[in-house]
Amino acid sequence: MTTETTEQTAPGRPHTAIDAVADAFTDTLIRLNPSFATELGLPGHETEYQDFSPAGLKEFAVAAREALAALKGLEPADDVDAVTLDAMRERLGLQLELHESGWDLAELNNIASPAQEIRAIFDLMPMDTAAQWDHIAGRGHNVPAALDGYIVSLRSARDDGRVAAARQVKIVIEQTTRHAAEDGFFAKLAANAKTADGQLPPDVQSRLDAGAAAARTAYSRLAGFLESELLPVAPEKDAVGRERYSLASRAFLGATVDLEETYAWGVQELDRLIAEQERVAGEIRPGATVEEAKEVLNNDPARQLKGTDALRAWMQELSDKAVADLAGVHFDIPDVMKTLECRIAPTDEGGIYYTGPSDDFSRPGRMWWSVPPGEDTFTTWAETTTVYHEGVPGHHLQVATATYRRELLNKWRRNVCWTSGHGEGWALYAEKLMQELGYLKDPGDHMGMLDMQRMRAARVVFDIGVHLELEVPERWGSGIWTPEKGYGFLKQNLAISEGQLNFEFTRYLGWPGQAPSYKVGQRLWEQIRAELESRPGFDLKAFHTKALNIGSVGLDTLKRALLE
Template sequence: MEARYAFYFILLTYSIFSFIIQRKMNKHRLTLCAALAVATLGAVSCTRTSEQEQATEAVASEQDLGQLFDNYFEARLKLFPMEATAIADNRYNDQLPNDISQEHTQQVRQLYQSYLEKINKIDRSALSPQEQVSYDIFKYEMQVSLEGLDMPSRLLPINQFWGLPITMAQLGSGSGNQPFKTPEDYQDFLGRIQGFSVWGDTAIANMRRGMSVGIVLPRTITQKILPQLQAMLVDDPSKSIYWAPINNLPASFSAAQKDSIRQAYTSAINEQVVPTYKKLYDFMQQEYLPVSRATTGISGIKGGDDYYRYLVRYWTTTDMTPDQIFEIGQQEVARIRSEMEQVKEQVGFKGDLQAFFKYVNDNPKFTPYKSPEQVLNAYRDIEQRMQPQLSQLFGITPESKFEVRQTEAFRAASASAEYNPPAPDGSRPGIFYVPVLDASTYNVVGMESLFLHEAIPGHHYQISIQQEQEGLPKFRQYAWYGAFGEGWALYSESLGKELGLYTDPYQYFGRLSDEMHRAIRLVVDVGMHAKGWTREQAIQYSLDNELTSREAAVAEIERYMVIPGQALSYKIGELKIKELRQRAEKALGDDFDIKAFHDEILMSGVMPLAVLEKKMETWIAKQKKS
């Protein structure tokens, strides 16, 4: 290994030295050539030398840019070690920085600011088309990330949907990204438990600061968090979710190793895990709940209007205003509702749409399952039925493995179906998690569209192909932009008929209901956070327009309450991808190739929608010439 690195160092040194000498020689030649041109009008050879110099400088710029990206990614992983764990880079598995502290925020600010200054020194015009895309994405990311550091998110570190108390429990259960395969793995997570204790103290301090300036959660949200925290308070460490890896100690461990690990985890759970959750629970129950706000939207906090406008830009990667999004949402709700009426008439149902919603929700024929495994197998069957048609729509397919799993019991009650990406090294498959609280009430309607979105060809194709693309900078291989990623997943739902699904009108109705769900989000998210809608108004709007239960509608609306703007990304991204497909079909006519279109969308990974649009316009122009 050392000899190989020495060779690379020598090669790199030689390349740099040669490049410097070459640039100096070109500079002298150009000066001499220019002088000769004045005397003899012999400009041809000068032009050729100038072109050579420009080509050399372009290569140098790309090399500088590639190194800049590599350096940034390495620096970022040190500040965000959970991101490293997610991609199976185990160097920082014992670290959990206090990412809501002022010190960490300042370190992150310095990172973004320094790399924004670095990228601004690169000559974009000298880059190749692919490098220009990377340049545009990177610069956008630095600018938006810097702006986000001035927002009050650190004063709202906990909610019922996501956050470190939930993430740590998932990691500690052994079912998440944290590996538990070696004694070192078990030791690593003890380091994160210690970091979690420090984080918990800072979370309380931050929330007290928020209380002092009127930046607090809605009361209904605080009430949902309390039982989640309370569930982690156990007297017996073996009853903790954090004990699950101890129940699965590898047989290869020696008896002494197993005893040592059991003792260490007993102490960690008793002395760090449970006390941290207990402090958080007591604080939120005794201090925070009484001052939690009665308002619904983020506009109810100090600076909330500006914060929401930022979040809209952040999640949609556009400059659209809340009012524009609200109007689009209303138009989409009306369009989809009309299609729902058509399906209702197709199946011969007598009654209005509300009655049809109730029929589909309550009729026993739509809840045929008796066990969670039957539900999971039904999703696996969907994959098998669509598999033959995938090659007609995609030239590039993922190499990463894929599994369907039931969501862990400790988080199932508040979880939605979701996708967890694979590890790049193949050590962890892509996982489609399905929460099944009661299999006998699990409704079959909408399962096909859900699978298309969360699994194949939605998130599994998009994320896996992105990670597997050679030549992409790492910051792009592992990037995430909701407007692109969720937009692609929602667009994938529209491919059902092309993939041999939606032959049952009720499954197509489920697809329309899922699309309606995303259209409703545009209305209720903006309604709550920018137009003064109450939680109850938003819940009722959902119940009036989609196939859902009151319990599900409440969970969704409360999700939007604590993550303003995130729910906008799905529909805004989907509409842009559909627009680009229509534009390509119109421009290319019979030469339009759906496989080539999908491959072009996916092969470069996620990016802001404006960058995607520019990239696809270039692709369309090239297709027209070929």
């Protein structure tokens, strides 16, 4: 780490001993995971990858142990330090539990495993100059070593009896085969390369072509390994069981919850949301069912978008308006945070996601829409709340605020600590907040928000129910949950295309505990706000400012920071 990228906090708050430990740990993470430097927009690691082998993963565990040891005996100098100490002990301690479980070596699913991450980092690499394309070529040449290390980890986990379910192995075989294809991601990347002011120099294009070819070959090798060595021993059963699920739930929430109570709450919340949808359906057309109301909305030309260009432009316009309206009224939004780019993702695997700004905001926060093949028509009523979720006041405000507050937060708090239940819970809170503030008065947009909330409640029921093999609620069937019963249940409750449904179904089965963290996180956020509202002098804007300035910590840490 160069001295230029090692920040000191502003004179108003001295850099403490606990900050020093957190910053040193962050520097170590950047050294161990160069892709993280790319995410932050830091120079010097543009072509590198982390070591995905067992030895490389062990280094992360060693770093966590050393950081925890360095924190022993340190006393917080202020409230900021107290939160850092609480958060690091919780996050790093859990990281070690996950490592000791051995499942980090077996990580494989359709959305968030090295198979996707090794490719996805290219999406964040700048592509304006010949030098930047040369970096991309260099990273392409390093894809084989990264994937080979990953294969060693998967093989080691297999030998210890830890293998992802066959469903996940099969879908990743499909994904990696597409990446290796002549018309796959890497081939297109090289074929379509150009600088901002013209074509690439021949020598850079040659290195880029070779790097793309190396990456394609490596992904083909991974697909072959999965097909020949992993799939034959992969379990057919998708459910991971209580022990593994409990650990995953804690990891995604940063809180310990009663899984049975949370499951029962999810069933009740789903019923409540369906009842609210039935009421709103009557506003769209008197006497209409929810399905009939949606049909009315889908057939309304004023609510339709044709093509991805129109989708991107609409996302950008809605996002810009939210920023302009909310800044200074309900949120503190510095000028540097007011730029949020909306883009169509270069992949077609499904999903909508946000990537944060670079450390210096030279690369702004971005909202990405990965459109499945064949989808070309979009409805605004169904997606308005998604723009608020991913952008403002959702993920963009949350992530960019933490990045911006360098005078208050150390590097680990700003750039490293991310807890799904905190982050996704905030984004769902943001959806509901926009309704509260009057931005979803249109019955169609309100129906869209309820659809999204209904989906998240259904995921609580599905995810906990299937992985713990609980009883199916009477409204939705009988017996014990199975993936097949769960698919039918999701089809009734997730208002998404078949391609998106298949993607989401596979995601929930392969990423246990993550999907419920959205709605459970929202529940915990709203419980904290309700407790504060019951106290004298509550101010909504001040609550938002204080909460966002804490950064994305575990939800138990957040609760202690805001309530105690």
